Amino acid sequence: xxxxxxxxxxxxxxxxxxxxxxxxxxxxxxxxxxxxxxxxxxxxxxxxxxxxxxxxxxxxxxxxxxxxxxxxxxxxxxxxxxxxxxxxxxxxxxxxxxxxxxxxxxxxxxxxxxxxxxxxxxxxxxxxxxxxxxxxxxxxxxxxxxxxxxxxxxxxxxxxxxxxxxxxxxxxxxxxxxxxxxxxxxxxxxxxxxxxxxxxxxxxxxxxxxxxxxxxxxxxxxxxxxxxxxxxxxxxxxxxxxxxxxxxxxxxxxxxxxxxxxxxxxxxxxxxxxxxxxxxxxxxxxxxxxxxxxxxxxxxxxxxxxxxxxxxxxxxxxxxxxxxxxxxxxxxxxxxxxxxxxxxxxxxxxxxxxxxxxxxxxxxxxxxxxxxxxxxxxxxxxxxxxxxxxxxxxxxxxxxxxxxxxxxxxxxxxxxxxxxxxxxxxxxxxxxxxxxxxxxxxxxxxxxxxxxxxxxxxxxxxxxxxxxx
Numbered sequence: 001x002x003x004x005x006x007x008x009x010x011x012x013x014x015x016x017x018x019x020x021x022x023x024x025x026x027x028x029x030x031x032x033x034x035x036x037x038x039x040x041x042x043x044x045x046x047x048x049x050x051x052x053x054x055x056x057x058x059x060x061x062x063x064x065x066x067x068x069x070x071x072x073x074x075x076x077x078x079x080x081x082x083x084x085x086x087x088x089x090x091x092x093x094x095x096x097x098x099x100x101x102x103x104x105x106x107x108x109x110x111x112x113x114x115x116x117x118x119x120x121x122x123x124x125x126x127x128x129x130x131x132x133x134x135x136x137x138x139x140x141x142x143x144x145x146x147x148x149x150x151x152x153x154x155x156x157x158x159x160x161x162x163x164x165x166x167x168x169x170x171x172x173x174x175x176x177x178x179x180x181x182x183x184x185x186x187x188x189x190x191x192x193x194x195x196x197x198x199x200x201x202x203x204x205x206x207x208x209x210x211x212x213x214x215x216x217x218x219x220x221x222x223x224x225x226x227x228x229x230x231x232x233x234x235x236x237x238x239x240x241x242x243x244x245x246x247x248x249x250x251x252x253x254x255x256x257x258x259x260x261x262x263x264x265x266x267x268x269x270x271x272x273x274x275x276x277x278x279x280x281x282x283x284x285x286x287x288x289x290x291x292x293x294x295x296x297x298x299x300x301x302x303x304x305x306x307x308x309x310x311x312x313x314x315x316x317x318x319x320x321x322x323x324x325x326x327x328x329x330x331x332x333x334x335x336x337x338x339x340x341x342x343x344x345x346x347x348x349x350x351x352x353x354x355x356x357x358x359x360x361x362x363x364x365x366x367x368x369x370x371x372x373x374x375x376x377x378x379x380x381x382x383x384x385x386x387x388x389x390x391x392x393x394x395x396x397x398x399x400x401x402x403x404x405x406x407x408x409x410x411x412x413x414x415x416x417x418x419x420x421x422x423x424x425x426x427x428x429x430x431x432x433x434x435x436x437x438x439x440x441x442x443x444x445x446x447x448x449x450x451x452x453x454x455x456x457x458x459x460x461x462x463x464x465x466x467x468x469x
Contacts, residue, residue: 004031004106010066010095011035012076012086014057015048015455017146018100018175019075021162025107025144027057028164034058034066036086038400045455048159064089071095075103078178081402101180104144104172109185111142111170115297116184118211119192119227120204121343122290123173125282126192128318129294131163131171136311137303140167147338150316169301176207188300189215192293194226195343205230212237217300221293222247238300240292242285249296249305256288260355261324263288267295269305276309282317284351291315322348325461328468331443336461340366340452342377348448349385357444359390362433363413364451365397368404371413379413383420391440392417392424395433398454430460438467 004026011023014035027033034057040049041062053059060066064085067074074090074097081087090097098106108114117127124147131143132151143149143163152160174181177199189212194204205226212218212232222228223241231237241247242256248270255266264279265288280291295308317323323336335352339345345363352359361382365371371378382392394410410426417424427433437447447468449461 004110005029008032008034008069008072010072010074010086010090012062012074012080012084013037014052014059015039015045016077016100017161017453018077018104020048020052020159021144021146022075022100022103022107023052023057024055024162025142025164027055028162034060036060036062036066038062039455042400045459048455051157051159062086067093067095069093069095073098075100099180101175101178101183104174105180105183107144108170108172108174109183112168113170113188113301114184114186115169115171115188115190115301116174116186116211116215117172117190117192117293117297118174118176118181118208119190119221120176120195121341121347122192122286122293123175124318124338125287125290125321126190126293126297127171127173129291129312129315130190130297132315133294133298133303133308133311134167134169134171134301135163135165136314137298137307139169139301139303140165141169141171142167144170144172145318146173147321148319150318151314153319174211176204176211179207181207181211184211185214187216188219188297189217190219190293190297191227191230192221192290193224193343194230201226219293219296219300221289223289238296240289240296242289242292249292249299251288251292256285258285258354259283267292267305267309269299274305276306278309279313281313281315283322284347284354286347286351287322320458322351323458325458326465328465330468332441332468333446334461334465334468335446335448336458337448337450338452339363339448339450340370341374342381345378345450346381346385348450349381352446352448353385353387357446358442359386360437360441360445360447361386361390361392362437362447362449363392363394364430364454364457365394365410365413366452366454368397368399368406368409371397371410372408375408375413376416379416379422380420382424383417383422386422388421388423390423392422393433393436394424394426395430396428398451434460434464434467437464441468
């Protein structure tokens with residue numbers, strides 16, 4: 001770690017969900033860290049940047065002024081263009097450059113024991129659950145998450161997406177979307193699921209298959225056929241599942257009880273036939289599956305099942321993962337959610353539709369490119385899982401600048417949902433969507449705000465709740 005903290009760092013886009021926890025971890029180990037962010041220059045989420053400055057981060061406008069020495073290492077996403085002022089200045093100074101993924105892999109691989117959480121959906125939740133278990137078990141882990149962990153968030157740390165520990169364990173979600181999953185050398189590799197997102201299924205099978213073959217112990221969800229098919233033959237493997245009785249870590253049949261905002265079950269360790277009552281403060285069978293993944297990951301890191309199950313009783317969830325903002329005096333509940341691909345959206349909608357009451361979905365696509373790639377699957381998901389009384393509202397995709405093709409937008413998704421028999425409306429401006437929801441919402445409705453790559457969605461959800469009041 002000393003080689004990483006002995007020189008200054010500059011983060012281009014320091015407030016991003018993937019960048020912020022890395023900056024916190026480096027700073028927590030004593031490195032000098034500065035950065036810039038287009039969101040800060042545009043006046044979005046000022047409280048986040050004020051908090052970073054209170055921690056000692058030096059922030060600059062995104063005009064290149066923060067690059068002052070060739071000793072600085074520039075951390076920038078692979079998508080950042082060479083014309084961005086920081087990149088231009090870093091090239092002039094001869095600064096070394098690392099991508100977010102390269103830095104995370106370097107930090108992760110430097111730890112004596114790394115637990116890598118991979119899969120299309122659920123990574124952040126399982127990372128938070130696994131880290132919390134190891135924390136409660138006294139292992140003092142470092143945790144790198146793409147979301148704010150409520151167990152560590154406080155008024156003094158409102159954006160706690162990382163935990164810096166002194167133990168030997170580093171828990172992190174790892175990303176397949178940019179192919180960087182191949183950089184990690186985990187002791188424990190967890191595969192949650194494999195489904196269409198940023199890459200083709202053939203590419204995903206190759207990436208996740210290699211991921212499981214380079215670890216010390218694989219943890220695999222055998223409820224998911226694609227994941228089960230990648231379970232390694234020659235690497236030690238611990239399996240988990242809700243429905244598949246062949247799993248080593250599973251659930252006693254008939255023991256699952258779902259509530260609107262919680263779920264409970266009896267977890268069984270079939271290796272010794274022990275049974276452990278589990279109650280989660282987060283809802284949905286997908287979160288029960290996430291909990292089994294975290295329990296199995298902790299077991300692979302030498303934590304007893306009983307200890308893991310007990311720790312999860314106090315797991316508080318993540319911001320923007322089925323995050324209940326509140327219920328209005330008239331009985332309308334507003335939920336903030338990160339759902340942005342078909343599988344994540346399906347998990348949230350299935351959880352909502354397991355209980356009576358109308359659902360109003362506001363969906364802000366997280367970019368024009370992703371909308372083209374998975375738009376048809378998203379439309380099918382909304383049309384299939386929502387009933388005729390439910391409504392889906394879409395505004396224009398999130399766009400913060402750049403040269404992306406914006407010729408195909410949200411109206412295509414709305415037309416596809418309608419063609420499949422669903423009720424959907426396209427309202428270009430987000431503020432107007434909020435007005436439309438306030439006009440339509442009735443007592444007992446659940447309004448879910450869905451989308452990614454935009455921290456202001458949470459502020460939108462809060463303002464909507466206030467309007468409904």
